[in-house]
Amino acid sequence: MQRWKCVISYDGTGFAGYQVQQDQRTVQEEIEKVLKAMHKGEAVRIHGSGRTDASVHAEGQVIHFDSPLNIPPERWPTALNAKLPPDIVVKHAEKVEPNFHSRFDVVSKEYRYHILRTPQRNVFQRHYAYYYPLPLDLPAMQKAAGHLVGTHDFTAFCSARSEVEDKVRTIYELEIVEEADKLVLRFVGNGFLYNMVRILTGTLLEVGRGKIKPDELPSILEQRDRSRSGDTAPGHGLYLWQVNYNN
Amino acid sequence: MQRWKCVISYDGTGFAGYQVQQDQRTVQEEIEKVLKAMHKGEAVRIHGSGRTDASVHAEGQVIHFDSPLNIPPERWPTALNAKLPPDIVVKHAEKVEPNFHSRFDVVSKEYRYHILRTPQRNVFQRHYAYYYPLPLDLPAMQKAAGHLVGTHDFTAFCSARSEVEDKVRTIYELEIVEEADKLVLRFVGNGFLYNMVRILTGTLLEVGRGKIKPDELPSILEQRDRSRSGDTAPGHGLYLWQVNYNN
Structure with missing residues (x-):
């Protein structure tokens, strides 16, 4: 075997x-x-x-x-x-090795969220990026992202359907970059809760729209209040990009 | 009206x-x-x-x-x-103007054919590029493309199901360029016969594989012999890219 x-x-x-x-x-x-x-x-x-x-x-x-x-x-x-x-x-x-385990041995994971910014929807991207043409305040989103990096209790950014007890996770990197017609959100962390990347994305979009201020993020994290974070962004913009192990 | x-x-x-x-x-x-x-x-x-x-x-x-x-x-x-x-x-x-006609007034058309060259098939491209991982002699393909540019009778590169009588067309540009993981064939001409771009692509692929020599192209054109040109490349790699009119 x-x-x-x-x-x-x-x-x-x-x-x-x-x-x-x-x-x-x-x-x-x-x-x-x-x-x-x-x-x-x-x-x-x-x-x-x-x-x-x-x-x-x-x-x-x-x-x-x-x-x-x-x-x-x-x-x-x-x-x-x-x-x-x-x-x-x-x-x-x-x-x-026979004791390797794809889930328990994960050291970090990278997810990417693709947001399409073209003036009109693109038929070839309809399943592969979230179409969001409204103006976005990118510096505000980047400032908010800075507050999310680090070790936090992410209860406010997790679906109520999550069954894990410990909601403390570490985000190592959260980059927001413009790539051609897209805004790409890159999340690297030691683990992500149920719907966490999609709720973080939805929250960052609300920051981009001015509905949440970047400096509200620390208090949203602290209060662990799902009602203050943003909507869950749709699944079709999300990619499990890479899973990292030791060696 | x-x-x-x-x-x-x-x-x-x-x-x-x-x-x-x-x-x-x-x-x-x-x-x-x-x-x-x-x-x-x-x-x-x-x-x-x-x-x-x-x-x-x-x-x-x-x-x-x-x-x-x-x-x-x-x-x-x-x-x-x-x-x-x-x-x-x-x-x-x-x-x-009321006398404008989208078909009769065409001055030139551009088609592009996308060929995916990754070592493994890409699930996100399966409907949008023809997956062709075999080695290709690009300079030979480009040399063959040079023979196709200009005004020719394209009977050898046209489906037998074509119903037009006059098979003379002019290709203004035929570029073959590498774009990231793809080979993109760009065809600009005053008009294209039924399946013509797909048969030209299939023929250029056979040139790339060494099955047809670039310098055979003039005689294939001249003999108007569909049996000497290549297979019809699949439809999902083909894009009607742009249609040009006066003004």
């Missing part, structure tokens, strides 16, 4: 999310179906670094699984990609 | 093509449906600069139509876009 770590990418548009759900098309189920076929009908369970929601994309999600098949690392992507649907691709595979 | 010229863009993925076809979803039908609703149930016929096939995209298709409605030019896109499906957008509208 060998444990394998794979980096995968998927277009979230056609999925109810990463994690298996009854009667829904999910990324996990599509991959497990292919692995099962490769293992003569034997079920192979995959473990992801975390879930992503419906319509959320992945540029670099990480999964692991165990297999008795003697396939060299460079052949795994080809073998899996030949059977996977066109909206999932395995980018890389490598052998890992 | 005022004649209007509009520049439109559409994602060809969900369409059987531009032109109305029984029981198929088409760009023309979707736009005419919206115009009919805006004109209290009165049918408004639109005229495009030309058809595009199933899965072919448009960055700048041009249409015209006549309307008695007194809507200022800058309001037409907003009014139409509010009712159009998310895969069609009106980018621009302007008043034109």
Whole structure:
């Protein structure tokens, strides 16, 4: 038995999310179906670094699984990609120690949120960026972002549906950069709560619109009050960009 | 009655093509449906600069139509876009003379063909570029492209289903440029025959693979022999990029 770590990418548009759900098309189920076929009908369970929601994309999600098949690392992507649907691709595979775990061993994660700023909507971007053409105060958003970096209790920026107890997380980087027609928000942290990146994005957009002042952020964090933070930005602008491990 | 010229863009993925076809979803039908609703149930016929096939995209298709409605030019896109499906957008509208015709008055057209060159397929590009990872001899392709520029009988590069008699066309520009992960083929000409850009692309790819020598192009053109030119490249890599008129 060998444990394998794979980096995968998927277009979230056609999925109810990463994690298996009854009667829904999910990324996990599509991959497990292919692995099962490769293992003569034997079920192979995959473990992801975390879930992503419906319509959320992945540029670099990480999964692991165990297999008795003697396939060299460079052949795994080809073998899996030949059977996977066109909206999932395995980018890389490598052998890992039997105690490696794609979720528990995460050191940091990067998410990106893409906001489209063109005067008119773009038909080719409709599933891949949140179309938000209103004027935005970028320096105000950057100032607010500065208040979010660091170790905080992010209860105010987390869905009420979250089931974790400890809501303290560390954001290492929160960059807001203009890239051609887009505003890209880059979040790097040791972990993110349920809907946290989307609520942070929605809040930063309200800062950009002048509805929340940058200097209100410390008190919103402190009061842990979800009603003072912004709306949850839509899923289709969000990308799980990269998952980092030691080594 | 005022004649209007509009520049439109559409994602060809969900369409059987531009032109109305029984029981198929088409760009023309979707736009005419919206115009009919805006004109209290009165049918408004639109005229495009030309058809595009199933899965072919448009960055700048041009249409015209006549309307008695007194809507200022800058309001037409907003009014139409509010009712159009998310895969069609009106980018621009302007008043034109009553004798303007989107097809007959075309001076030149630009098509672009996008070829994706990444080591692995990209889930986000699967409908928007032709994935072709094999090595290509770019200088050979560029040399072949040089033979295609100018006025020629393009019978060898035209679908047998073409119904036009005169197959002489002029290509003003044929550029092949590397843009990030893509190879972009840019075709500017006074007109293009049915499937001509896709067959030219397929032929240039065979030149890139060494199956056709660049200097065979003049004799392929001269012999008007479709069997010597390349395969028809898939529709989803093709964009009607711009249509040019006098003024």
